[in-house]
Amino acid sequence: MTQTQASPQAAPARAPRIYVLPTRFGGAFVLFALLTLIGCINYLLSLGYALTFLLLGVWVVGAVSASRVLTGLHLELTPPERAFAGGEALMEAAVHVPEGQQRTPVGVKVGGVLTWLPAEVPQTGVLRVPIRLPTPQRGEVPLPTVRFEGHDPLGLWHSTSYPENTSSGSPPPEDADAGQAGATLPPFLLVFPAPEVGAPPPPLATQRESNPDSQRRAGDEEAYGLREYRPGDAPRRMAWKQTARLGTPLTRLYDAPAASMLTLDWDDTRALEHTEARLSRLTAWVLEAERRNAAFVLRLPGVVLDVPASSGQVRRALELLAKYDLPAPPPPRSRRFGPLGRRSA
Numbered sequence: 141m142t143q144t145q146a147s148p149q150a151a152p153a154r155a156p157r158i159y160v161l162p163t164r165f166g167g168a169f170v171l172f173a174l175l176t177l178i179g180c181i182n183y184l185l186s187l188g189y190a191l192t193f194l195l196l197g198v199w200v201v202g203a204v205s206a207s208r209v210l211t212g213l214h215l216e217l218t219p220p221e222r223a224f225a226g227g228e229a230l231m232e233a234a235v236h237v238p239e240g241q242q243r244t245p246v247g248v249k250v251g252g253v254l255t256w257l258p259a260e261v262p263q264t265g266v267l268r269v270p271i272r273l274p275t276p277q278r279g280e281v282p283l284p285t286v287r288f289e290g291h292d293p294l295g296l297w298h299s300t301s302y303p304e305n306t307s308s309g310s311p312p313p314e315d316a317d318a319g320q321a322g323a324t325l326p327p328f329l330l331v332f333p334a335p336e337v338g339a340p341p342p343p344l345a346t347q348r349e350s351n352p353d354s355q356r357r358a359g360d361e362e363a364y365g366l367r368e369y370r371p372g373d374a375p376r377r378m379a380w381k382q383t384a385r386l387g388t389p390l391t392r393l394y395d396a397p398a399a400s401m402l403t404l405d406w407d408d409t410r411a412l413e414h415t416e417a418r419l420s421r422l423t424a425w426v427l428e429a430e431r432r433n434a435a436f437v438l439r440l441p442g443v444v445l446d447v448p449a450s451s452g453q454v455r456r457a458l459e460l461l462a463k464y465d466l467p468a469p470p471p472p473r474s475r476r477f478g479p480l481g482r483r484s485a
Contacts, residue, residue, distance in 0.1 A: 251284030
């Protein structure tokens with residue numbers, strides 16, 4: 141008789157720590173309550189004791205309320221499609237709020253940028269707000285410290301939570317407990333070089349394709365064929381004579397000479413002294429090629445990005461320029477902080 145060994149279960153996610161500290165108003169509030177208690181003791185005010193302990197009870201309940209504000213929240217940060225050095229990266233923060241969660245103002249702080257979430261929660265239970273981060277330099281920039289901030293309804297206590305980055309990109313299930321709260325964060329922000337302002341036009345390639353048909357694209361200059369009519373075709377493109385003769389609606393096809401292929405070579409920027417200036421000019425040329433919808437070849441020292449068979453060449457070119465001559469970023473480490481922002485074990 142064989143015994144089957146039970147598969148080990150995954151360790152449950154650990155709930156992020158929530159640190160609660162009194163605000164300035166909360167400190168003044170409890171100081172006032174203690175002064176009231178001293179006055180009651182000196183003057184034997186029996187009703188004053190009731191007021192004093194009521195104030196102290198409100199103060200303690202406020203701490204519990206502040207700790208529950210950040211319970212069960214799950215944060216998803218979506219990196220921007222493009223971010224250039226010297227500007228800002230526009231990220232989208234999606235915060236999943238548990239059903240029935242107490243709603244007091246909650247903020248998401250990324251680095252030094254604090255963004256407060258709207259008070260009204262939509263039916264989807266997801267609050268979405270844009271977050272702008274400054275991007276002073278290019279490359280794979282580590283994501284700054286991310287944390288939740290909140291307070292109780294009276295503003296007596298300030299709560300802070302540093303969500304742990306989860307491995308999966310999906311939000312926690314609806315029946316998940318508070319221990320499965322956390323955040324889905326990108327490992328880093330990819331910042332492209334700032335495009336040069338007033339850059340000269342990119343140089344043309346010295347070689348052309350030998351196939352003349354590859355030198356043509358869709359345009360409005362020369363008619364070269366017919367096809368069946370499709371809903372939405374312009375009436376001026378209709379081939380009325382052929383349509384009347386054959387009895388089938390036909391549309392003319394037009395073409396034009398294709399745009400010349402561009403070559404974006406590192407050696408063509410030798411007039412510039414600094415590496416960042418040369419990368420800025422190449423970035424401006426890549427964006428100009430995208431604007432023209434023209435094919436291009438990017439040549440960097442040791443790397444050649446040829447004309448692709450599919451789309452996505454502009455993205456790959458910008459990634460090569462962003463990572464050029466930069467070391468690989470270290471792997472992200474788990475961040476744990478104490479109540480005063482210090483790293484704890």
